[in-house]
Amino acid sequence: MARAGPLEIRFLLVSGKLIEEPLAWHGPIVMNTQMELRQAIMGLQNRTFIR
Secondary structure, X not given: OOOOOOOOOOOOOOXXXXXXXXXXXXXXXXXXXXXXXXXXXXXXXXXXXXO
């Protein structure tokens, strides 16, 4: 149950079946391995992560 006071409230609930894969998470980035995570962070730092 969710209740709100006099102000508006919004939330997002996401659910799904587990896929039993490894998880490496740091801030907004989620990858499968620590190596992939490090590469993504380096890409963010040098502005090549998302084009």
